[in-house]
Amino acid sequence: MTPSRKYRGLTPPLSLVASAVALALLVGCGAKSETPESADKGAKTETVAPHSEGELSLSKDELERSGLKVEVLQATPQKDEIEVTATIQPNAERFARVAAPVEGRVVSVAAALGAPVRAGQLLAVVESVALGEANAGLSVARASARIAEADLKRAEALHADEIIAQKDYLRARAEHEKAAAELRAAEERVRVLGADPSAAGRGGAWLNVVAPFAGAVVARKATVGELATPSEPMFAVADLTTVWIEASLTEAMQARVRTGAVATVSVDAYPGERFEGKVTYVAGMLDKASRTVLARIELANKDGRLKPEMFAKARIVASDTPATAHLAIPDDAIVLLQGQPTVFVAEGEGFAPRAIDVGEKRGGSTLVRSGVAAGDKLVVAGAYALKARLLKSQISDEH
Numbered sequence: 001m002t003p004s005r006k007y008r009g010l011t012p013p014l015s016l017v018a019s020a021v022a023l024a025l026l027v028g029c030g031a032k033s034e035t036p037e038s039a040d041k042g043a044k045t046e047t048v049a050p051h052s053e054g055e056l057s058l059s060k061d062e063l064e065r066s067g068l069k070v071e072v073l074q075a076t077p078q079k080d081e082i083e084v085t086a087t088i089q090p091n092a093e094r095f096a097r098v099a100a101p102v103e104g105r106v107v108s109v110a111a112a113l114g115a116p117v118r119a120g121q122l123l124a125v126v127e128s129v130a131l132g133e134a135n136a137g138l139s140v141a142r143a144s145a146r147i148a149e150a151d152l153k154r155a156e157a158l159h160a161d162e163i164i165a166q167k168d169y170l171r172a173r174a175e176h177e178k179a180a181a182e183l184r185a186a187e188e189r190v191r192v193l194g195a196d197p198s199a200a201g202r203g204g205a206w207l208n209v210v211a212p213f214a215g216a217v218v219a220r221k222a223t224v225g226e227l228a229t230p231s232e233p234m235f236a237v238a239d240l241t242t243v244w245i246e247a248s249l250t251e252a253m254q255a256r257v258r259t260g261a262v263a264t265v266s267v268d269a270y271p272g273e274r275f276e277g278k279v280t281y282v283a284g285m286l287d288k289a290s291r292t293v294l295a296r297i298e299l300a301n302k303d304g305r306l307k308p309e310m311f312a313k314a315r316i317v318a319s320d321t322p323a324t325a326h327l328a329i330p331d332d333a334i335v336l337l338q339g340q341p342t343v344f345v346a347e348g349e350g351f352a353p354r355a356i357d358v359g360e361k362r363g364g365s366t367l368v369r370s371g372v373a374a375g376d377k378l379v380v381a382g383a384y385a386l387k388a389r390l391l392k393s394q395i396s397d398e399h
Helices: 003-007 014-029 036-045 060-066 129-160 166-192 383-398
Strands: 069-072 075-078 081-090 095-098 104-109 122-127 206-210 215-220 235-238 242-249 262-266 275-282 293-300 311-317 324-330 335-337 340-347 350-355 357-362 365-370 377-381
Touching: 104 129, 129 166, 242 275, 242 311, 262 293, 293 311, 324 377, 335 383, 340 383, 350 383, 377 383
Parallel strands: none
Antiparallel strands: 069 377, 075 324, 081 242, 081 311, 095 235, 104 122, 122 206, 215 235, 242 293, 262 275, 262 311, 275 293, 324 365, 335 340, 340 350, 340 377, 357 365
């Protein structure tokens, strides 16, 4: 096989360059005669001998020690995918920052950081002067309402027997309506302050801060004795059984991604594992600063292994694109020679380097545009050992 066929117009093998340098040295200085000692030494080591066109051969012992693994390269169907970096975020629809609805002093804290909570579970107790005054006002309004109701009933009975005048009956009726309105206003004041009006008189100035839904306490700032205010959250509660993966798409990418597209997510914390999800949202506007579009992938996270703020890699299947056959080479099979991506192919009894033109990376493998073909016997493990042998043989040739 000729070099041009192997390298398909790319950089020639290093061995050819080394051979040219060696030839120049021989012409200028004359070839050195091989001594019996050196000949005997070469026969004993039997390591790597460069063959024609840069091929390497290894002895049986060297093959066993190097751990070389050869596989026949095959074209496999590959869907058009987009790979982007992303971050894990909590599901914003199941995330809440919980603050005291009224200013007060923290009396007790019942939830620990990271603890699971149920909907309505007590998180903390706050003592509030404003709530105490509102509850007291509610008690007065209830008492006034009871008196007004009793006066109205008595006035109705007397008016039926024509004992009191019509105006006295109407006055009692108006007082009853007034008391009822004041009671509703007092109940609303207590409700706005975060308390249950039905518990007025028993809760007093103490307010229970509770979890809005089931989840886990992911942040806690509440401390006994400190002042709680409506503007400062005491807790953050999140339901992490589902999480969002937020990725930024370039302008070229965003045209290929649609809502509902299948996505595969990987994180460094769990190497080799893939988490399946779907794109649930693609922003309608570009971010002015980054010139990117936000895409959101939703994943199930029932075991809670995916944590908010983790970095992730997402591979999104481009919409409405059929799978096409591609050559995908494991990343470990590719080495750099003179800055050129190169692989080793088994040919005859040796291994020959092949320069390749690489495409995009896809989860531990790289697509190849040219340089190798389906059916080639590719070294998929031990390529770095062959590279070291090749460089060593070239240095020996130069000297």
